[in-house]
Amino acid sequence: MTPEELIKEIKQLPLDRQREVLDVILREVREKTQPPKDRTSIVSSLQGIAKTDNSPSNTQPEEFRDGHLSISQRLYGILKFEGGPPTDDEVKDMIADYLLEKYS
Numbered sequence: 862m863t864p865e866e867l868i869k870e871i872k873q874l875p876l877d878r879q880r881e882v883l884d885v886i887l888r889e890v891r892e893k894t895q896p897p898k899d900r901t902s903i904v905s906s907l908q909g910i911a912k913t914d915n916s917p918s919n920t921q922p923e924e925f926r927d928g929h930l931s932i933s934q935r936l937y938g939i940l941k942f943e944g945g946p947p948t949d950d951e952v953k954d955m956i957a958d959y960l961l962e963k964y965s
Contacts, residue, residue, distance in 0.1 A: 862870075871882055940946075947955070 871879060874882065
């Protein structure tokens, strides 16, 4: 089939089928013309997201030193309690009060 015949066939298709053909052609051209993407491991992608208690705070990965903060660093201090966080007993009491109110 010559390119002219192919174009003639495409023009005879309904508009939605023409768009499907266009999408396929664009996808194929993009795949062939774009440089291959470097694959990174999951571990390197997730590095720096979580901060452990035993790691010193000044040893951040290089990508987080330029003003980019990890999730744990961005969320630090989001909850502020009056008089400090509740104790375990206070939390148990709050849960018991909630359940009593819910089921009574």
